[in-house]
Amino acid sequence: MKTQNEHWRKKSYQKVTLETKLLVVDQILNGQVSTRLASEKYDVPRTTINYWLRKYSTLVQQNTGMSKLDEIKKLKERIEELEFVKDFQQDIIADMELITGVDMSKKSLPKTLAKEIELKKKNRLKENGSMDVLGLVNKPSIKGSKPNKNNK
Numbered sequence: 001m002k003t004q005n006e007h008w009r010k011k012s013y014q015k016v017t018l019e020t021k022l023l024v025v026d027q028i029l030n031g032q033v034s035t036r037l038a039s040e041k042y043d044v045p046r047t048t049i050n051y052w053l054r055k056y057s058t059l060v061q062q063n064t065g066m067s068k069l070d071e072i073k074k075l076k077e078r079i080e081e082l083e084f085v086k087d088f089q090q091d092i093i094a095d096m097e098l099i100t101g102v103d104m105s106k107k108s109l110p111k112t113l114a115k116e117i118e119l120k121k122k123n124r125l126k127e128n129g130s131m132d133v134l135g136l137v138n139k140p141s142i143k144g145s146k147p148n149k150n151n152k
Contacts, residue, residue, distance in 0.1 A: 016044060024049060025056045094120040 024042060027033045028049070035053075039046045093105055094117050105114040 014043070016042070021052050022056055025052050028053060029057060090117050090120055093117050094124060097121060098124060 020042065024033075024038050024044070028035060028038055033041065035046050035049050038044070038049055090113070097103055097105065097117070098121055105117040109117070
């Protein structure tokens with residue numbers, strides 16, 4: 001039991017420099033430490049750290065020099081790059097399925113991706129004819145075409 005002489009005293013904290021505040025905010029935003037761990041490590045209340053996060057996180061973003069429009073532009077470029085990679089990978093899978101005759105995409109990929117690969121295979125077959133086991137193209141013959149006179 002507590003005696004009358006014991007008072008609830010507010011815990012006193014040392015003054016924290018701006019560099020330390022920015023360091024704490026940066027560590028939390030980068031996922032290096034949690035708010036609770038930073039509170040224990042730097043002996044600062046969590047509410048104070050949350051205040052720093054609100055106040056200085058925008059300052060950190062401004063110091064990186066990237067505006068929201070620049071960030072959106074960069075993200076759109078990244079999306080285009082990833083779509084190109086996806087199309088390239090789908091082309092390779094479609095070619096491999098045509099060469100081997102095994103439907104790998106139906107077994108291991110989501111239905112939407114498997115459908116896209118199936119469409120790519122159909123388009124390849126329309127363009128190139130059919131492929132044999134070795135991957136050689138059997139183009140459909142065109143009736144009425146003249147044989148090459150240079151062949152002996």
